Amino acid sequence: MTRRELRTQGEATLKALFGSDEQARGLAHLLTEPVYGGVWNRPGLGRADRMLCTIAALATVPRLTALRRHLAAGLDLGLAPEAIREILVQAALYAGFSVAEDTLALAADVFAERGLPFPPDPPEDVSLEELVRRGTELMGALHGERARLGYAAPDDPFTSALYPTAIQYGYGEIWFRPGLDRRQRALVAVAAFTALRLPEQVAKFGRSALNVGLSREEVVEAIVQTAPATGFPPALNALGALSAAFR
Numbered sequence: 693m694t695r696r697e698l699r700t701q702g703e704a705t706l707k708a709l710f711g712s713d714e715q716a717r718g719l720a721h722l723l724t725e726p727v728y729g730g731v732w733n734r735p736g737l738g739r740a741d742r743m744l745c746t747i748a749a750l751a752t753v754p755r756l757t758a759l760r761r762h763l764a765a766g767l768d769l770g771l772a773p774e775a776i777r778e779i780l781v782q783a784a785l786y787a788g789f790s791v792a793e794d795t796l797a798l799a800a801d802v803f804a805e806r807g808l809p810f811p812p813d814p815p816e817d818v819s820l821e822e823l824v825r826r827g828t829e830l831m832g833a834l835h836g837e838r839a840r841l842g843y844a845a846p847d848d849p850f851t852s853a854l855y856p857t858a859i860q861y862g863y864g865e866i867w868f869r870p871g872l873d874r875r876q877r878a879l880v881a882v883a884a885f886t887a888l889r890l891p892e893q894v895a896k897f898g899r900s901a902l903n904v905g906l907s908r909e910e911v912v913e914a915i916v917q918t919a920p921a922t923g924f925p926p927a928l929n930a931l932g933a934l935s936a937a938f939r
Contacts, residue, residue, distance in 0.1 A: 695725055702729030709743075709765045727920040737913035740769045744779060744876060745883035747771075749918040751783040751795045752887040758921065759795065763802045773803050774811040778871035779880055785862055786884045814869050820860060827864025834863075834878075834900040842892075874904040882914045882930075887922040891933035898934045908938060 693701075702724030706712065709732075715723045732742060743766045750759040766776055776799055784792035800810045818826075831839040838844075843851040867877055878901035885893040898911045906914075911934065919927035 695721075698725045698729035700729075701733055702727065705729065705732050709768075710761060723920075731916060731920055734913060734916065736907075736909040737917065740766075740771060741876075741879060741910070741914070742917045743769050743771065744775075745879055745914045745917040746921050747776065747779050748783050748880040748883040749887035749921045751780050751791065752787040752884040753922055754783075754787070754791050754795055755921070756794060756798055760798055760802060763799055764806075767802070767806060767808075772811075772871070773799075773808050774871035775876070777811055778869055778877075781869070782866055782872070782877060782880045783884050785866055786881070786888060811871075814871075816865070818865075818868075823860040823864030824856070825864075826868065827859040827862070830863045830867055831859065834903055835896065836900075836903070838896060838899070842896075875901075875906055878904050878906055879910075879914050882911060883918050886915050886918045886926055886930040889926045889929065891929045894930040895933040895937035899937050 699721050702721075705728040706715070706724065709728075715721075732739070737745075743762065747759065747762050747766055750762060763776060767773070777796065780792060780795045780799060784790075784795065803810055828839075831844070835844075840846060844855060846852065846855075848855075867874070872880070878897060881897040882894055882901060885891075885897060894915065898915075901911050901914075902908065912931065915927050915930045915934065918930075
């Protein structure tokens with residue numbers, strides 16, 4: 693494919709996603725060629741999944757101007773408001789719940805502009821003991837023997853000061869909330885950890901994603917999709933860590 697063909701394809705993709713092929717001033721064709729002509733049209737991951745990964749990456753950093761545009765485009769691609777809320781909530785687990793003050797408020801504005809109500813919070817009627825039980829069970833299903841290694845080792849006196857809470861409210865609460873299935877949550881995790889420049893976690897969740905229905909190609913594409921949003925170096929570092937993990 694020539695640069696002209698990439699550019700034409702990118703302009704068409706920009707228009708399909710955002711209703712316009714207008715670009716940021718000063719970037720010339722760096723958006724229409726490698727980003728919307730190239731990355732967004734790669735095989736191996738559907739467009740709605742690519743949008744999910746992009747939203748997760750932008751919400752993790754966060755980059756609110758770009759996030760607003762992608763939230764609206766996500767609705768147009770068929771992502772439900774409940775799914776978008778859950779992407780933002782899960783991203784906040786990794787980046788810090790303080791980011792949700794901005795990202796969820798932004799989502800509420802985007803929904804209101806479309807005449808959509810903000811989805812109500814799901815019920816939180818599970819006991820702490822049940823959160824531990826099902827969170828531990830999910831960790832084992834996702835990570836296998838790796839669920840008890842590294843910072844997850846239960847006998848580590850330092851990480852055990854915090855990790856039980858992560859099991860309860862990360863695995864036991866957030867991963868059970870309605871709006872996203874396990875496959876989609878694995879995509880959010882891979883994209884968010886890539887954006888946060890945490891290749892070790894990308895490798896861990898990238899391998900675990902295979903246990904909830906993702907293919908190796910889809911995991912790779914989830915990482916690639918973050919590159920235009922949050923940087924090529926973090927994505928390349930994540931791909932390097934994933935390559936070593938898959939070997």
